[in-house]
Amino acid sequence: xxxxxxxxxxxxxxxxxxxxxxxxxxxxxxxxxxxxxxxxxxxxxxxxxxxxxxxxxxxxxxxxxxxxxxxxxxxxxxxxxxxxxxxxxxxxxxxxxxxxxxxxxxxxxxxxxxxxxxxxxxxxxxxxxxxxxxxxxxxxxxxxxxxxxxxxxxxxxxxxxxxxxxxxxxxxxxxxxxxxxxxxxxxxxxxxxxxxxxxxxxxxxxxxxxxxxxxxxxxxxxxxxxxxxxxxxxxxxxxxxxxxxxxxxxxxxxxxxxxxxxxxxxxxxxxxxxxxxxxxxxxxxxxxxxxxxxxxxxxxxxxxxxxxxxxxxxxxxxxxxxxxxxx
Amino acid sequence: xxxxxxxxxxxxxxxxxxxxxxxxxxxxxxxxxxxxxxxxxxxxxxxxxxxxxxxxxxxxxxxxxxxxxxxxxxxxxxxxxxxxxxxxxxxxxxxxxxxxxxxxxxxxxxxxxxxxxxxxxxxxxxxxxxxxxxxxxxxxxxxxxxxxxxxxxxxxxxxxxxxxxxxxxxxxxxxxxxxxxxxxxxxxxxxxxxxxxxxxxxxxxxxxxxxxxxxxxxxxxxxxxxxxxxxxxxxxxxxxxxxxxxxxxxxxxxxxxxxxxxxxxxxxxxxxxxxxxxxxxxxxx
Amino acid sequence: xxxxxxxxxxxxxxxxxxxxxxxxxxxxxxxxxxxxxxxxxxxxxxxxxxxxxxxxxxxxxxxxxxxxxxxxxxxxxxxxxxxxxxxxxxxxxxxxxxxxxxxxxxxxxxxxxxxxxxxxxxxxxxxxxxxxxxxxxxxxxxxxxxxxxxxxxxxxxxxxxxxxxxxxxxxxxxxxxxxxxxxxxxxxxxxxxxxxxxxxxxxxxxxxxxxxxxxxxxxxxxxxxxxxxxxxxxxxxxxxxxx
Numbered sequence: 144x145x146x147x148x149x150x151x152x153x154x155x156x157x158x159x160x161x162x163x164x165x166x167x168x169x170x171x172x173x174x175x176x177x178x179x180x181x182x183x184x185x186x187x188x189x190x191x192x193x194x195x196x197x198x199x200x201x202x203x204x205x206x207x208x209x210x211x212x213x214x215x216x217x218x219x220x221x222x223x224x225x226x227x228x229x230x231x232x233x234x235x236x237x238x239x240x241x242x243x244x245x246x247x248x249x250x251x252x253x254x255x256x257x258x259x260x261x262x263x264x265x266x267x268x269x270x271x272x273x274x275x276x277x278x279x280x281x282x283x284x285x286x287x288x289x290x291x292x293x294x295x296x297x298x299x300x301x302x303x304x305x306x307x308x309x310x311x312x313x314x315x316x317x318x319x320x321x322x323x324x325x326x327x328x329x330x331x332x333x334x335x336x337x338x339x340x341x342x343x344x345x346x347x348x349x350x351x352x353x354x355x356x357x358x359x360x361x362x363x364x365x366x367x368x369x370x371x372x373x374x375x376x377x378x379x380x381x382x383x384x385x386x387x388x389x390x391x392x393x394x395x396x397x398x399x400x401x402x403x404x405x406x407x408x409x410x411x412x413x414x415x416x417x418x419x420x421x422x423x424x425x426x427x428x429x430x431x432x433x434x435x436x437x438x439x440x441x442x443x444x445x446x447x448x449x450x451x452x453x454x455x456x457x458x459x460x461x462x463x464x465x466x467x468x469x470x
Numbered sequence: 471x472x473x474x475x476x477x478x479x480x481x482x483x484x485x486x487x488x489x490x491x492x493x494x495x496x497x498x499x500x501x502x503x504x505x506x507x508x509x510x511x512x513x514x515x516x517x518x519x520x521x522x523x524x525x526x527x528x529x530x531x532x533x534x535x536x537x538x539x540x541x542x543x544x545x546x547x548x549x550x551x552x553x554x555x556x557x558x559x560x561x562x563x564x565x566x567x568x569x570x571x572x573x574x575x576x577x578x579x580x581x582x583x584x585x586x587x588x589x590x591x592x593x594x595x596x597x598x599x600x601x602x603x604x605x606x607x608x609x610x611x612x613x614x615x616x617x618x619x620x621x622x623x624x625x626x627x628x629x630x631x632x633x634x635x636x637x638x639x640x641x642x643x644x645x646x647x648x649x650x651x652x653x654x655x656x657x658x659x660x661x662x663x664x665x666x667x668x669x670x671x672x673x674x675x676x677x678x679x680x681x682x683x684x685x686x687x688x689x690x691x692x693x694x695x696x697x698x699x700x701x702x703x704x705x706x707x708x709x710x711x712x713x714x715x716x717x718x719x720x721x722x723x724x725x726x727x728x729x730x731x732x733x734x735x736x737x738x739x740x741x742x743x744x745x746x747x748x749x750x751x752x753x754x755x
Numbered sequence: 756x757x758x759x760x761x762x763x764x765x766x767x768x769x770x771x772x773x774x775x776x777x778x779x780x781x782x783x784x785x786x787x788x789x790x791x792x793x794x795x796x797x798x799x800x801x802x803x804x805x806x807x808x809x810x811x812x813x814x815x816x817x818x819x820x821x822x823x824x825x826x827x828x829x830x831x832x833x834x835x836x837x838x839x840x841x842x843x844x845x846x847x848x849x850x851x852x853x854x855x856x857x858x859x860x861x862x863x864x865x866x867x868x869x870x871x872x873x874x875x876x877x878x879x880x881x882x883x884x885x886x887x888x889x890x891x892x893x894x895x896x897x898x899x900x901x902x903x904x905x906x907x908x909x910x911x912x913x914x915x916x917x918x919x920x921x922x923x924x925x926x927x928x929x930x931x932x933x934x935x936x937x938x939x940x941x942x943x944x945x946x947x948x949x950x951x952x953x954x955x956x957x958x959x960x961x962x963x964x965x966x967x968x969x970x971x972x973x974x975x976x977x978x979x980x981x982x983x984x985x986x987x988x989x990x991x992x993x994x995x996x997x998x
Contacts, residue, residue, distance in 0.1 A: 198565040200506070245745040251561050252504040256695045257744055259506075263692060264737040271730050323858045323867070330855045332560075333844035340804065340838075341907055342830030342859040382688065386573060389566070397562055430577040437570025441556055445563040 151401075155179075155306060159299045173298040178411045179305035180367060185391035185403035186312050187359035192389065193397035194316075194325065195352035196332030197251060201258030202388045204265050205235040205357045207379035209364025211269070214281040214374055219274075223291040224283055228365045235361035238265075239353045247349040259382075266380035280375025283368065293369050301370045308366065309404075312359050317400055319355075328352055332398070360388070383430065390433055393440050396447030405448060475604050476725045477718060482606070482614025484717020485710075486672050489617040490690065491697035492624050492709040493668030499704015500641035500661050501557065503564065507572035509691025511541055511666045514575065515673025516682045517583060523590045530594050530612075530678055537674035538667045545666025549659040572687065579684035587683045594678050613675040618710070620671060624664070625706040637661055641704070689733065696740045702750030711751060757782045757942050758803065758834075758911055763812035764966075765798050772798040774966040775812070780911070785933075785943045787957030787974065791987055795966040797839065797915065800946050804836040804913055805829035816911065830859065835909030839916045839946075841896035845889040849880055849899055852888050856906030871906055878902040878932060894925045898932070905936065912936065914945040918952050930955055950978070962986065 162171040184206060191197050212234060213227030242261055246254040269275045287294040295301060319325045327348050330338040339345055368374050378384070391410055396402025417429045444451050494508045505511075518540050519533035526532065548571070556567045595609035628634040639647040640657040647654055676682070697716050701708030716736060723735040743750070758780040765773040773795040780786050790796045802809045805826035814822045816832055824832075844852050853871040854864075861867040875884050878898055883891070888899060897917055904912065918929045926949065933956055937943055947953050953960060953974055960977045962970040964986040970977050977983055 192562070196561055198562055200565070200569055241741070245748070249744075249748055250502070251565070252498075252502075253699075253744060253748060255506075255565050256504065256699070257741065260692055260695060260737045260740050263688070264734060264741070267730065267734055267737075322864055323862055326851065326855050326858055326867075329847060329851075330844050333846055334842045336806070336826075337838065337842035337844065338855070339826040340806075340830060340836050341856050341903065342827050343855070344827050389569075393562070393566060427577050427580045430573055431581060434570050434572070434574025434577060437566050438552065438574060439570075441559075441563040441567035441570060442552055445560055445566075 152310075159302050169298065172302060174411060174415060176298045176302040176305055176370065178407045179302065179309055180363060180370070181387065181391050181411050182404040182407035183305060183309045183312060183366070184360060184363040184388045185395070185406055186309065186316065187356050187363055188388040189356075189392045189397060189399075189403050190316060190319070190359070191349075191352045191356035193392055193399070193402070194320070194332065195328040195349055196398075197247065197349055197353065198255050198389075199258040199353075199356075199385075200255055200389060201260070201262030201382075201385050202356075202360055203380050203382065203384035204238055204258070204262040205360035206364035206367070206384055206388070207262075207265065207269070207374075207376075208234040208238065209361030210368040210374045210379045211275065211281065211364075213365050214283050214368050214372075215275065217283055218276070218281050223289075223293075224365075224369055225291060225293060228362065231361045231365050232358050235357040236354055239357040240350070243350045243353040247353070248346050258385075262380060262382070262385060266376050269380060270376040276375065278376060280373060280378075283372035285372075294372070298370075301366075305366060308362060313400060313404075315355075315359075320400065324348065324351065329398075386430070386433060386437075390437055392447075393445075394436060394447055396449030397445075399447070399449045402447050402449050409448075471603055473725070475606070476721050478604060478606060479610060480718040480721025481714050482610050482717070483721070484714040485614045485617040485621065486676055486713075487693055487697055487717050488621045488710040488713025489624075489675075490669040490672035491694045491701070491713050492621050492706045493665035494694045495698045495701060495704055495706060495709045496624070496628075496661055496668075497665045498698060500637065501658060503553070503557065504568070504695075505665070506565065506568040506691065507575060507687075508568075508665070508669055508694050509687035509689070510572050510575040510579075511545070511669035511687075512673040512676075512690045513579060513682070513684060513687035514544070515541055515670030516677040516686070517579060517673075517684075518670065519674035519677040520588060520590060523592070530675075533677075534616075534671050534674045537670035541666040541670030542663040546659045546663040548666075549662035553662065554655065554658070572691070576684055576687055583684060585683060585685070587681045589681045590677055607679070609678045613678060617672060617675060620668070621706065621710045621713075624668060625710070627664075628706060633660070692733075692737065692740075696736055696743070699740065699743050699748065700750050702752040705750070705752055708750060708752045756780065757817060758944075759813075759815045760799075760803060761813045763799065763802055763809045763814060765795075765802055765807055766810045771966055773802070773809075776963070776966075776968050778803075778961060778968070780942060780944060782910075782942055783940070785937055785945065785956055785958050787953040787960040788944060788946045788963065789948070789953060789960060790963030794963040794986070796946055796963040799963065800836075800913060800915060800944075803944070804834065830907060830909075833908070833910035834913065835904035835907050835911070836913035837897070837900040837904055837915055837917050839919075841893065841900050843888040843891070843896050843899050843903070846887065848885055848887055849891070849902075850875065850884045852899055853903050853906050856903040859907045874902050874906045877935075878905070879928075894921050894929075897921070897929070901932065901936075909941060911942045911944065914943065914947075916946055916948065918947060918949055926952065954978075 158175050159172050162168050165171065188202050192199055209231035212231035213224035216222045216227035217224045238261065242257050246257045270278050284292045284294055327343045330343055331345055331348060335345055391406035392403045394409060395404065395406030414429050440447060490512050494505060497503055497505055515537040518537045522528040522533035522536045552567055556563045595612050597608040599606050599608055599611055628638060636652045637657050637660065639652055640654045644654050693716060697709055697712045700715065701712030719739065720732040720736055724732040756779050760776065760778040763773060763776045776799050788796045788800065801807050803814060805821065805824055805828065808823050813820065816834060819832055821829055821832065850871055853874055854867050857867040857870040861870055875881055878901060880898060880902055891899060901917065918926050921929060930952060933943065945956065957974050960972065960974045961968055962977060962983050969986060970980050970983050
């Protein structure tokens with residue numbers, strides 16, 4: 144496990160340099176940055192959806208808040224977008240409490256329904272609100288006024304910023320996993336009633352998980368806005384954003400540390416490929432495939448690819464061990 | 471006078487909301503399961519109506535029956551193929567199963583039918599009715615009345631017939647029902663068929679008056695969530711009452727504040743419900 | 756009195772599951788709760804555990820009023836319980852399951868782990884500690900549940916049919932375990948169907964029937980009481996058996 148992690152870290156650190164020699168280096172570096180960003184958003188969702196087992200299907204609301212606020216700070220007051228990042232997080236936390244406080248004491252379905260409803264509510268409000276750019280959206284700085292605008296022509300600086308934030312998030316998740324909060328969240332996911340009987344403050348911990356998740360999802364949205372320089376209701380608050388966050392985590396393995404990264408490594412290139420091959424109609428096909436993947440995961444392997452891997456690899460190890468003992 | 475027309479129109483549309491929501495609440499009450507693809511069932515009902523109208527030149531009765539039959543089969547098939555398996559699994563599997571299905575159905579419809587908004591080829595029931603100075607389109611009245619009747623019919627089916635009591639027995643206590651010789655699997659598949667059919671008919675009926683596209687499922691799903699929460703867990707009479715209320719609130723919101731507010735206020739109402747009265751109008755705390 | 760339940764009743768809609776039950780448990784006792792199925796003992800038990808709030812009456816533990824307190828609060832005050840159908844955390848290992856319990860009293864991972872290992876040793880689960888809980892059979896799960904709740908350092912332990920479905924050998928081992936827990940100073944209330952267990956373990960027995968307590972006393976006395984036999988076997992049998 145340790146060696147694998149070091150190898151992974153090395154690969155991630157060196158990737159931009161490794162592809163710089165190829166013909167399509169810019170494209171590959173850009174895709175690399177997108178993979179990291181997708182992994183970041185999915186890892187953030189993973190905290191509440193994977194570890195705590197509270198399935199949010201409207202996480203776009205946090206992503207959108209994080210994406211809109213920085214660009215609005217620039218649009219209205221010409222401030223560097225990065226100053227809007229804490230505002231995005233603050234708004235996301237308010238939304239998290241607004242939804243989480245009433246629903247996390249009820250059956251899980253209420254929470255899921257509420258996430259869709261609030262995300263859609265926000266999308267409609269923003270679509271019709273001129274101050275927030277309405278349907279047209281909001282633009283970031285066109286030219287860099289200084290390093291603090293974080294506008295780079297190459298994808299490589301973005302790549303490393305995203306990598307740093309992802310590393311931070313994975314570290315936080317890893318620490319959480321090993322500590323009391325991690326054990327409590329997993330117990331809540333496994334059996335709320337039993338968890339309560341052991342003194343776990345279920346409602347409070349679910350809310351903590353949601354707030355932590357909202358914070359990092361918002362951050363992912365902000366990073367997206369910084370890189371692309373543009374946001375509109377569809378790309379910030381649309382259902383497809385929520386879908387992307389969920390499927391990326393679930394495909395790799397919800398509730399695991401590296402599942403979201405694995406999901407991103409598979410899905411981002413896949414989406415790029417289907418979009419290229421099928422042109423305009425490609426987006427439709429991509430989401431048919433996504434829908435199919437989600438149903439298959441739900442039906443056959445809710446633990447995602449990592450779970451599939453563990454079951455087959457560990458069963459092979461056990462067989463080998465048994466054969467050794469028998470010999 | 472216009473206000474009265476708006477109110478009547480809202481209530482009539484609300485009856486249709488009640489119809490498809492009663493299907494959702496049936497499943498929820500029976501299996502503790504929310505079908506996130508329920509809105510897509512309504513959408514499929516609309517497109518089935520379209521196909522029957524265009525390919526077979528059928529009228530409202532024909533395409534309503536087609537939608538009912540088609541969706542019934544789809545619902546039951548989904549139960550056996552997907553739902554039954556995930557019911558035993560973790561929450562993630564349960565919620566993602568129908569959420570993924572919704573995505574699949576919606577984008578398959580985009581692929582097959584194109585994203586364009588369509589309407590039925592003819593206008594059916596296009597006459598105007600004048601009730602004491604209130605002008606209503608014949609289609610509105612017939613659709614609303616039919617929807618209300620079907621919802622009440624669903625309630626009567628559940629409470630007054632033998633098969634209804636078997637369904638409720640399985641909902642109450644699966645194991646006890648098995649001991650009484652009822653097959654829970656069959657009953658649950660039947661429930662899914664009924665649930666999907668109610669959505670399908672509602673869609674077919676709405677297709678008469680409204681244009682539609684593959685993305686309408688999302689809005690209908692959310693309306694169904696609100697109606698079902700307002701009406702109370704598993705309650706079909708509650709869904710009827712709540713559906714009428716939601717239709718009314720939508721119409722009044724659009725009238726007083728503007729068309730975009732009809733959804734904003736309903737979704738806002740949902741959030742308020744979750745805070746203050748999640749058990750709905752008729753439920754116990 | 757460690758636990759005091761006064762005139763507790765619980766209704767579900769129009770159905771009165773428990774109608775005015777009184778129970779006093781002193782520190783250090785082992786009390787058995789018996790009665791036919793549907794008699795209300797499990798519902799009463801769940802009221803004490805904090806799973807349900809009673810419809811009427813008062814429950815107090817160690818001087819605190821816990822009538823309306825949620826289950827988490829009961830646990831924190833020192834009431835622990837097991838479940839009739841074991842509710843172990845399937846996708847966690849045995850050690851992790853027990854650690855969840857230990858975390859109630861030890862905030863840090865290292866301490867919680869040490870405490871969990873201690874309890875695992877005491878309950879005879881040491882060899883299986885790294886295995887996922889879902890690999891266990893029913894007896895193992897029941898044992899794990901007991902270990903898990905022991906890690907919360909309960910002062911009162913509520914065992915809900917913890918010995919049902921075990922083979923005679925396993926029942927003996929379980930009785931040993933419950934005895935050793937009792938000897939370490941834990942007060943125990945045990946709901947049970949198996950007469951042998953009750954007669955062996957309980958110092959005092961409470962009999963439920965149709966939502967009410969119909970008899971109380973020493974096990975040997977209670978099982979001979981007319982009303983008790985009638986509750987189990989029906990009217991008319993009581994008089995014959997008692998004389």
